[in-house]
């Protein structure tokens with residue numbers, strides 16, 4: 734598996750995998766919209782491999798000897814988007830590991846792509862996504878959730894200064910990604926201000942429309 738420092742993944746001009754080999758669903762929504770919460774439900778029922786770009790960056794930040802540790806720390810604190818070469822290499826490495834060790838071929842990629850250059854580079858060089866699951870939530874609700882989570886999360890960016898910066902980055906840099914995918918009719922939008930269970934019921938309904946079914950149903954069909 735390529736070392737993270739090689740950063741070759743984003744440079745390829747053909748996708749590493751076809752959409753027949755690998756299914757990727759991007760999961761987007763503002764900070765605190767509930768992406769991780771919904772992904773954990775989906776993992777249990779659908780057998781997806783959940784990869785959170787933020788979690789992978791935090792792991793790399795804490796990996797002893799990482800040459801990107803300080804850079805990642807600074808970007809996360811400021812709510813900025815880490816240069817795409819780092820994040821795409823981390824994602825590709827994690828996908829390869831899940832395919833080899835767990836025979837996974839269906840991925841929920843949470844909190845990515847956060848910027849148009851990442852979206853284009855990932856789909857050009859790794860694999861085209863099936864669609865983007867977008868959790869719509871107001872800043873007021875997201876702020877309440879993040880401040881509450883911040884009491885126990887230990888995350889360096891769950892504080893009011895970082896949260897404001899994350900909201901700004903989300904509007905200015907990440908929403909254009911959602912808008913581009915929306916124009917391509919590849920966005921599934923769900924109201925994320927409902928209870929977690931109601932959000933999940935809506936997600937399941939929408940996935941069905943896209944031909945994505947829980948493991949139980951797949952077994953019955955087999």
Ligand SMILES: Nc1ncnc2c1ncn2[C@@H]1O[C@H](COP(=O)(O)OP(=O)(O)OP(=O)(O)O)[C@@H](O)[C@H]1O
Pocket residue numbers: 762763764765766767768769770771787844878879881882925926927928929930932
């Ligand atoms: N539908 C919901 N209603 C109320 N609280 C929720 C809901 N979904 C998630 N939460 C809570 O809100 C907080 C943020 O949720 P979560 O970590 O899933 O968001 P996220 O979108 O992954 O955030 P981030 O972008 O910061 O990673 C958590 O404390 C979670 O328990």
Ligand SMILES: O=c1ccn([C@@H]2O[C@H](COP(=O)(O)O)[C@@H](O)[C@H]2O)c(=O)[nH]1
Pocket residue numbers: 764785786787788790808809810811812813814815816820843844845846847851890899
């Ligand atoms: O593609 C990405 C995803 C995330 N980041 C940085 O990580 C933090 C935290 O992300 P969460 O999804 O909230 O866990 C985010 O604010 C960015 O600073 C990134 O750079 N690129």
Ligand SMILES: [Mg+2]
Pocket residue numbers: 768769785787844
């Ligand atoms: Mg999250």
